[in-house]
Amino acid sequence: MIPxxxxxNFSIVAHIDHGKSTLADRLIQSTNTVSxxxxxxxxxxxxxxxxxxxxxxxxxxxxxxxxxxxxxxYVLNLIDTPGHVDFAYEVSRSMRAVEGSLLVVDxxxxxxxxxxxxxxxxxxxxxxxxPILNKIDLPAADCDRVxxxxxxxxxxxxxxxxxxxAKTGQGITETLEAIVEHLPAPKGDPDAPLKAMLVDSWYxxxxxxxxLVRIIDGRLKKGEKVKFLSNNTVHHVDRIGVFRPEMQVxxxxxxxxxGFLTASIKQVRDTRVGDTITHERQNVEPLPGFKPAQxxxxxxxxxVDSNEFEDLRDAIDKLALNDASFSFEMETxxxxxxGFRCGFLGLLHLEVIRDRIEREYDIELITTAxxxxxxxxxxxxxxxxxHNPADMPDPSTIDHVEEPRIKATILVPDEYLGDVLKLCQExxxxxxxxxxxxxxxxxxxxxxxxEVVFDFYDRLKSVTKGYASFDYQLTGYREDNLVKMSILxxxxxxxxxxxxxxxDRAEMRGxxxxxxxxxxxxxxxxKIPIQAAIGGKVIARETLSAMRKDVTAKCYxxxxxxxxxLLDKQKAxxxxxxxxxxxxxxxxxxxSALKMDS
Amino acid sequence: xxxxxxxxxxxxxxxxxxxAAKCPYCDFNSHVTASVDHDAWSKAFVSEIERVGxxxxxxxxxxxxxxxxxPSLMAPSTVGAIMDAIQRTxxxxxxxxxxxxxxxxxxxxxxxxxxxxxxxxxxxMGIQALxxxxxxxxxxxxxxxEALAAFDVARKTFERVSFDLxxxxxxxxxxxxxxxxxQALDLGLDHVSLYQLTIEPGxxxxxxxxxxxxxxxxxxxxxxxxxxxxxDICADHNMPRYEVSNHAAYGxxxxxNKIYWRYGDxxxxxxxxxxxxxxxxxxxxxxxxxxxxxxxxxxxxxxxESLSGMDQAVEFLMMGxxxxxxxxxxxxxxxxxQALSGSRIADLQNMxxxxxxxxKISVTNQGFTLLNGVLRTLLED
Numbered sequence: 001m002i003p004x005x006x007x008x009n010f011s012i013v014a015h016i017d018h019g020k021s022t023l024a025d026r027l028i029q030s031t032n033t034v035s036x037x038x039x040x041x042x043x044x045x046x047x048x049x050x051x052x053x054x055x056x057x058x059x060x061x062x063x064x065x066x067x068x069x070x071x072x073x074y075v076l077n078l079i080d081t082p083g084h085v086d087f088a089y090e091v092s093r094s095m096r097a098v099e100g101s102l103l104v105v106d107x108x109x110x111x112x113x114x115x116x117x118x119x120x121x122x123x124x125x126x127x128x129x130x131p132i133l134n135k136i137d138l139p140a141a142d143c144d145r146v147x148x149x150x151x152x153x154x155x156x157x158x159x160x161x162x163x164x165x166a167k168t169g170q171g172i173t174e175t176l177e178a179i180v181e182h183l184p185a186p187k188g189d190p191d192a193p194l195k196a197m198l199v200d201s202w203y204x205x206x207x208x209x210x211x212l213v214r215i216i217d218g219r220l221k222k223g224e225k226v227k228f229l230s231n232n233t234v235h236h237v238d239r240i241g242v243f244r245p246e247m248q249v250x251x252x253x254x255x256x257x258x259g260f261l262t263a264s265i266k267q268v269r270d271t272r273v274g275d276t277i278t279h280e281r282q283n284v285e286p287l288p289g290f291k292p293a294q295x296x297x298x299x300x301x302x303x304v305d306s307n308e309f310e311d312l313r314d315a316i317d318k319l320a321l322n323d324a325s326f327s328f329e330m331e332t333x334x335x336x337x338x339g340f341r342c343g344f345l346g347l348l349h350l351e352v353i354r355d356r357i358e359r360e361y362d363i364e365l366i367t368t369a370x371x372x373x374x375x376x377x378x379x380x381x382x383x384x385x386x387h388n389p390a391d392m393p394d395p396s397t398i399d400h401v402e403e404p405r406i407k408a409t410i411l412v413p414d415e416y417l418g419d420v421l422k423l424c425q426e427x428x429x430x431x432x433x434x435x436x437x438x439x440x441x442x443x444x445x446x447x448x449x450x451e452v453v454f455d456f457y458d459r460l461k462s463v464t465k466g467y468a469s470f471d472y473q474l475t476g477y478r479e480d481n482l483v484k485m486s487i488l489x490x491x492x493x494x495x496x497x498x499x500x501x502x503x504d505r506a507e508m509r510g511x512x513x514x515x516x517x518x519x520x521x522x523x524x525x526x527k528i529p530i531q532a533a534i535g536g537k538v539i540a541r542e543t544l545s546a547m548r549k550d551v552t553a554k555c556y557x558x559x560x561x562x563x564x565x566l567l568d569k570q571k572a573x574x575x576x577x578x579x580x581x582x583x584x585x586x587x588x589x590x591x592s593a594l595k596m597d598s
Numbered sequence: 599x600x601x602x603x604x605x606x607x608x609x610x611x612x613x614x615x616x617x618a619a620k621c622p623y624c625d626f627n628s629h630v631t632a633s634v635d636h637d638a639w640s641k642a643f644v645s646e647i648e649r650v651g652x653x654x655x656x657x658x659x660x661x662x663x664x665x666x667x668x669p670s671l672m673a674p675s676t677v678g679a680i681m682d683a684i685q686r687t688x689x690x691x692x693x694x695x696x697x698x699x700x701x702x703x704x705x706x707x708x709x710x711x712x713x714x715x716x717x718x719x720x721x722x723m724g725i726q727a728l729x730x731x732x733x734x735x736x737x738x739x740x741x742x743x744e745a746l747a748a749f750d751v752a753r754k755t756f757e758r759v760s761f762d763l764x765x766x767x768x769x770x771x772x773x774x775x776x777x778x779x780x781q782a783l784d785l786g787l788d789h790v791s792l793y794q795l796t797i798e799p800g801x802x803x804x805x806x807x808x809x810x811x812x813x814x815x816x817x818x819x820x821x822x823x824x825x826x827x828x829x830d831i832c833a834d835h836n837m838p839r840y841e842v843s844n845h846a847a848y849g850x851x852x853x854x855n856k857i858y859w860r861y862g863d864x865x866x867x868x869x870x871x872x873x874x875x876x877x878x879x880x881x882x883x884x885x886x887x888x889x890x891x892x893x894x895x896x897x898x899x900x901x902x903e904s905l906s907g908m909d910q911a912v913e914f915l916m917m918g919x920x921x922x923x924x925x926x927x928x929x930x931x932x933x934x935x936q937a938l939s940g941s942r943i944a945d946l947q948n949m950x951x952x953x954x955x956x957x958k959i960s961v962t963n964q965g966f967t968l969l970n971g972v973l974r975t976l977l978e979d
Binding site: 524525526548550551553554555556557558560561563564567568570574582 | 611794796818819822825855857858871909912913920951967968971972973974975977
């Protein structure tokens with residue numbers, strides 16, 4: 001049994017590409033946690049999408065045994081957390097499960113937005129923070145400047161920042177020593193009733209749901225019955241273990257330890273991040289801050305090939321088993337056929353799920369415009385939740401429409417403040433607060449969620465060169481002048497492109513939409529009017545002119561095979577388009593059309 | 599029973615894969631080499647003719663085409679040996695057309711009378727442009743004066759002479775093209791191929807285009823205007839279009855190329871040559887190995903693939919609609935096992951792209967400029 005004083009729990013906070021995963025790899029490697037033979041780059045990122053985008057969606061964890069310079073043996077638990085605003089809640093829970101953080105900053109790049117968003121989670125969780133300047137092997141590295149920036153921008157002492165090259169291995173031992181020296185040992189009472197935090201969970205086809213836990217008090221042993229406080233369910237624990245990073249079974253877990261349990265749980269839905277776990281007959285105070293996952297962004301997912309609908313259903317069922325925050329119901333569209341209306345935590349979550357379906361299940365998808373949940377009050381007093389603009393009732397029956405609002409907190413260096421305020425105003429924001437901390441401004445806005453879900457975060461990053469951090473929480477519903485805007489292509493309405501807009505912004509959005517579509521739809525052999533309309537009134541119109549020339553100059557005997565195959569390929573390419581009347585619309589148009597450039 | 603290919607005729611294409619230099623726009627199977635063993639190539643071609651002859655005994659051959667590469671670099675004796683083998687192998691039509699592609703340089707012009715003696719009766723000259731600056735940019739080794747001189751020699755030597763011009767070149771204006779085309783037509787020829795410059799991947803132009811370094815190419819509108827102007831000028835000179843890029847006085851069309859466009863059978867021999875041969879009632883695509891050394895070795899020289907009825911129908915339509923004559927829809931139906939969609943034909947007619955009667959479908963003037971779209975529409979599932 002490890003004494004609490006010899007446990008250190010920590011996470012790594014970093015911006016994408018600042019070397020978080022590589023540093024984690026080096027820590028694992030230099031402590032011989034994984035044999036040379038099993039070592040592969042970015043051990044902790046298990047899913048392809050994570051590897052490719054360099055983001056972590058599920059919390060990953062690894063237990064490292066480390067004998068420090070003082071000769072004592074320590075157990076170091078690293079939790080690697082998702083870094084995106086969509087997963088802010090998951091990040092905040094993971095942060096609560098550890099006592100300290102390594103703040104990794106690329107010494108050639110400096111502090112960036114995501115660093116800030118996550119370091120504030122760490123500060124919120126009262127972490128000790130060890131600053132690390134990574135990539136010092138790069139010629140552009142400037143340790144003094146970046147250390148100063150950490151002090152200025154984040155407000156923590158960076159004088160003792162460790163200089164590391166995760167690539168060459170320089171500074172790794174110093175990092176391990178700093179974890180032992182500077183991070184606090186966890187606190188907890190081994191004799192108190194069991195209290196553990198459910199940090200994350202995921203589905204494994206052999207073991208059922210694997211639950212990542214941090215023990216706060218008491219001991220958890222194999223064979224015990226445990227209770228999840230949020231839903232009062234009881235489970236028989238059939239396996240306990242730790243990650244190295246592969247699973248290793250242990251007999252029990254005590255205070256301060258991080259590990260997993262399995263209990264023949266069938267669905268990830270039954271395990272909620274942030275929940276409190278105790279023994280069956282015990283009563284403990286639930287951990288603060290727990291909230292169930294609520295999808296906030298909805299969109300339609302349709303198979304490109306309508307024969308793949310059943311395959312899509314199967315894929316979505318399986319993904320939902322492993323993702324409690326993802327919801328779905330069947331949807332039919334006049335244009336797109338059968339598909340699913342799905343709910344997500346945010347846009348990255350949407351993209352991740354969509355990519356996984358396309359990649360892991362090999363189903364090509366059409367994604368429709370993301371939308372939020374509107375409350376539509378009809379004249380008879382009834383209220384319906386509108387998840388899909390296509391389902392908007394007849395306007396004559398509507399009394400009023402309410403939309404979800406958020407409280408958005410944005411931190412930004414003051415030189416970008418003007419652009420941020422302009423962006424928030426453009427998105428119908430109402431300023432609630434503006435304060436300064438050194439050269440950083442913090443502004444709080446009341447914004448319609450609808451204006452944020454699509455590309456607010458991208459726009460914010462671009463107007464602030466990545467230096468803004470952004471976080472939000474839902475605050476409730478408010479009435480506004482909201483209407484459904486339809487898009488007509490060659491005089492045919494395309495239901496999948498209809499969207500809810502504020503009346504005052506309808507012309508602008510409509511104009512932007514038809515201009516975008518004009519670029520996204522390939523020229524046809526005839527001219528195509530593209531219109532935006534509210535009810536029967538056209539508010540914007542563009543005409544896509546007819547193609548003028550499409551003929552192969554040379555085609556002789558030797559070209560027959562190649563040209564025939566080219567025609568076949570074009571036919572296959574056409575399958576990726578959807579036909580509306582006589583017009584083929586490429587699938588990417590459905591999502592790209594909604595991206596706003598200004 | 600007549601077989602489908604008989605509606606198109608029977609010809610032989612022979613590929614000479616060598617060039618003195620590779621042109622930057624060319625994606626044909628051509629190679630530059632220090633020396634060529636003419637004797638070995640001659641023997642290999644003769645043995646290929648004998649091999650294919652055994653599979654196609656008794657057919658009447660309508661045309662022979664020496665393409666490349668640069669077949670005017672062949673030794674006239676090689677051409678002679680090949681023609682002798684052909685005459686031994688197949689009965690030939692009385693008006694057998696024997697075409698050779700030639701570069702318009704003085705060196706080659708000096709060989710014309712020997713080619714004539716070897717049996718060539720038509721040459722197709724790669725003149726490409728009538729101004730020296732553009733010829734240099736296209737990587738051609740002749741200048742305009744030399745080309746015109748070679749054309750004169752050719753006219754005095756052969757019964758029939760055609761040449762190629764390329765337009766839609768970098769920074770070429772509509773009026774520049776108009777002048778150049780009129781100058782060409784004023785030479786009084788009876789056949790000309792007018793190609794819009796096409797940037798092909800894997801060529802020097804293709805690589806430069808990909809990195810944005812090939813500037814001044816015409817946009818879609820100028821391309822369309824140039825094509826339309828080309829049709830008008832040629833019609834005024836009694837050289838109407840009979841195929842997308844080919845123009846001839848009445849009766850002077852290339853018989854050989856019409857075998858392709860009418861979807862006849864053709865033997866393809868030489869590196870990278872393709873053929874279509876109906877063997878034991880099955881239409882077969884043949885395809886010879888591309889690398890000259892590999893081809894000459896004779897090992898695995900040819901691949902064959904049977905074409906499905908639908909493959910044949912698609913090729914028939916794709917080739918046939920290139921002709922102003924159009925196609926017989928009944929022939930499509932026999933090959934495909936189903937008729938073309940009446941509603942799609944009607945749509946295209948309404949758009950003014952197609953004319954259709956019971957026994958003939960052809961594209962209109964406007965349909966020619968959008969032929970790929972017309973084909974996609976007709977062949978859509």
